[in-house]
Amino acid sequence: MTEGKNLPHSSADVPFRSKELRKQSLIQHTGLVGVIDEGTKTIGFSIYTTPDFREIAAHRVELSVITPQDGWYEQDPLEMMASINKCAEEAIKQLPEEGFSASDIATIGITNQRETTIVWDAITGKPLYNALLWKDIRTSTTVEQIVAKVQDPNHFRSSTGLPISTYFSALKIRWLRDNVPEVRQAIREKRCKAGTVDSWIIWNLTNGALHITDVTNASRTLLMNLETQNWDPVLLKTFGIKEHMLPTIHSCSEVFGKVTSERSPLRGMTLSGIMGNQQASLLGQMCVKPGQTKNTYRSGCFLLCNTGDKPVFSRHGLLTTVAYKLGPQAPTIYAIEGAVSVAGHALSWLQTKMRILPDSRDAEKYAEMVPTSGDVYFVPAFTGLYAPYWRQNARGIIIGLTQFTKKNHIVRAALESICFQTRDILECMHQECGYEINKLHADGKLTTNNLLMQLQADTIGLPVFRSQLMDSTAFGAAMCAAQAEGVNLCQFEPEKRYYENVHYDTFLATTTDVERKERYGKWKRAVERSLGWVIKQKKTLEHTEENYRMLSSLPASIFLISSFAMLVHSLAACGH
Numbered sequence: 247m248t249e250g251k252n253l254p255h256s257s258a259d260v261p262f263r264s265k266e267l268r269k270q271s272l273i274q275h276t277g278l279v280g281v282i283d284e285g286t287k288t289i290g291f292s293i294y295t296t297p298d299f300r301e302i303a304a305h306r307v308e309l310s311v312i313t314p315q316d317g318w319y320e321q322d323p324l325e326m327m328a329s330i331n332k333c334a335e336e337a338i339k340q341l342p343e344e345g346f347s348a349s350d351i352a353t354i355g356i357t358n359q360r361e362t363t364i365v366w367d368a369i370t371g372k373p374l375y376n377a378l379l380w381k382d383i384r385t386s387t388t389v390e391q392i393v394a395k396v397q398d399p400n401h402f403r404s405s406t407g408l409p410i411s412t413y414f415s416a417l418k419i420r421w422l423r424d425n426v427p428e429v430r431q432a433i434r435e436k437r438c439k440a441g442t443v444d445s446w447i448i449w450n451l452t453n454g455a456l457h458i459t460d461v462t463n464a465s466r467t468l469l470m471n472l473e474t475q476n477w478d479p480v481l482l483k484t485f486g487i488k489e490h491m492l493p494t495i496h497s498c499s500e501v502f503g504k505v506t507s508e509r510s511p512l513r514g515m516t517l518s519g520i521m522g523n524q525q526a527s528l529l530g531q532m533c534v535k536p537g538q539t540k541n542t543y544r545s546g547c548f549l550l551c552n553t554g555d556k557p558v559f560s561r562h563g564l565l566t567t568v569a570y571k572l573g574p575q576a577p578t579i580y581a582i583e584g585a586v587s588v589a590g591h592a593l594s595w596l597q598t599k600m601r602i603l604p605d606s607r608d609a610e611k612y613a614e615m616v617p618t619s620g621d622v623y624f625v626p627a628f629t630g631l632y633a634p635y636w637r638q639n640a641r642g643i644i645i646g647l648t649q650f651t652k653k654n655h656i657v658r659a660a661l662e663s664i665c666f667q668t669r670d671i672l673e674c675m676h677q678e679c680g681y682e683i684n685k686l687h688a689d690g691k692l693t694t695n696n697l698l699m700q701l702q703a704d705t706i707g708l709p710v711f712r713s714q715l716m717d718s719t720a721f722g723a724a725m726c727a728a729q730a731e732g733v734n735l736c737q738f739e740p741e742k743r744y745y746e747n748v749h750y751d752t753f754l755a756t757t758t759d760v761e762r763k764e765r766y767g768k769w770k771r772a773v774e775r776s777l778g779w780v781i782k783q784k785k786t787l788e789h790t791e792e793n794y795r796m797l798s799s800l801p802a803s804i805f806l807i808s809s810f811a812m813l814v815h816s817l818a819a820c821g822h
């Protein structure tokens with residue numbers, strides 16, 4: 247393993263003689279950029295200097311997830327706003343320590359969990375239901391019925407880059423319309439607004455003056471046409487969604503307006519950046535050339551490969567998405583994306599459910615106590631498998647156990663499963679795009695695990711570049727907001743910033759081609775054995791007794807909607 251220079255990545259590491267000196271040091275600062283980072287688990291507010299992009303203040307809080315039943319994930323939109331205000335307030339309090347004040351914040355960027363959908367009342371400003379999270383699968387019946395109607399889960403792939411899946415916002419808005427009477431009534435009275443989390447935040451920060459989103463978030467709704475970058479009338483009709491409910495689509499980087507909410511500590515500040523969080527981390531990792539690829543390692547993994555100004559349409563279940571558009575007149579850059587649903591979550595499971603790890607942070611120590619996984623393979627298909635398998639009927643297995651297997655082997659196999667799943671997606675990306683992917687950029691909490699990074703390099707036979715920036719997502723969003731026309735805190739110069747702002751540790755592969763091939767072949771055999779375990783899908787709300795009465799009062803069309811099982815079966819039938 248070769249490790250790079252340990253360069254400081256936060257201002258706290260930089261030795262300044264006085265606060266005033268720090269403010270004026272080295273680079274003449276042009277202003278500060280604040281970033282609201284609304285992730286699934288954590289909300290944060292970070293403040294960066296420009297043009298050198300040092301994080302000088304930050305505050306993060308965890309956001310609760312409500313799980314009313316298996317497969318349902320919700321969050322309270324009001325808690326999101328309260329947490330954003332709290333984080334902004336706490337981060338701003340840290341500024342004097344650094345020789346700055348709130349008035350130095352020139353602009354704000356927003357980055358957010360994608361697909362998660364909120365509907366609210368335009369008159370009262372109150373949410374009409376909890377946010378439905380991206381990973382919520384309550385719309386599986388809807389998916390099944392729409393797929394049955396259009397006879398192909400990939401029916402909208404050429405216009406949206408996406409398959410019909412529970413993952414995307416269109417299905418969630420449709421579910422809310424069909425299942426929540428208040429939403430239906432608000433739609434009839436034209437006072438129902440819908441959007442991804444960025445839209446909800448901006449609506450609140452601007453007291454309802456702005457109902458907007460950006461192309462990266464809009465490209466995850468299954469309602470935006472990738473070519474026109476507008477809401478597609480055919481898709482709106484198919485999903486029964488009225489355009490007046492939806493936000494206006496903008497580029498990621500432009501002056502959108504000012505924060506006017508009296509409740510916000512950001513009042514008076516300009517808003518000039520919006521990006522979905524995985525796209526923001528692609529930018530933050532400086533993956534700005536076609537073929538440059540990043541993986542964010544967290545509870546799940548998100549791999550994105552920049553494909554330049556042409557969308558690449560997948561034949562292997564990867565998603566085509568907008569990577570960024572840095573200004574109204576700037577070119578749209580696309581990416582191809584694959585997700586791993588269970589990565590760090592497998593370690594949490596070993597910790598909380600199996601109790602063979604005291605803490606997921608101990609995974610490295612435990613796995614290092616054995617030289618190999620002892621031929622144990624762990625396929626963590628807890629809720630099926632995403633790309634490239636798309637098999638909802640897969641379930642987790644641990645295979646290859648012998649009387650000599652110890653918990654350390656299982657922990658090591660869990661780490662390896664993250665690496666193998668990453669390789670599955672990288673192989674698809676290579677086939678789809680034809681690019682020689684020659685290194686992998688890595689970020690996310692799990693990358694603190696050195697063994698994981700080394701195993702990753704050994705599994706793919708490529709160098710892994712681990713960003714020393716704790717948070718490339720917020721960094722990407724900060725650059726996006728700072729370079730907006732009309733803000734002009736700096737210009738986005740990827741080549742220059744690549745070297746100046748992002749420092750990497752490099753992990754080089756130590757395995758031979760033969761070794762990699764053999765181990766990956768075994769992984770594939772283990773995956774084979776995990777497939778098809780679930781024979782029948784569990785009942786969802788739409789089928790339960792207690793909801794029968796409510797549902798029977800709904801229009802018959804809702805009974806024509808379908809299930810995720812069919813989607814994945816159809817995908818499987820298509821050879822995915």
Ligand SMILES: Nc1ncnc2c1ncn2[C@@H]1O[C@H](COP(=O)(O)OP(=O)(O)O)[C@@H](O)[C@H]1O
Pocket residue numbers: 285286287288543544545546589590591592593594606607608609690691692694695
């Ligand atoms: N130091 C670490 N080593 C290994 N795993 C870690 C470490 N820190 C966090 N994790 C894992 O990362 C996941 C949480 O990452 P986080 O970025 O907070 O989550 P999320 O993706 O839910 O927003 C957990 O599943 C946990 O097991």
Ligand SMILES: O=P(O)(O)OC[C@H](O)CO
Pocket residue numbers: 284285286287358359360361380522523524544
């Ligand atoms: O909040 P994260 O980091 O789990 O990211 C969630 C993704 O944006 C969902 O597509």
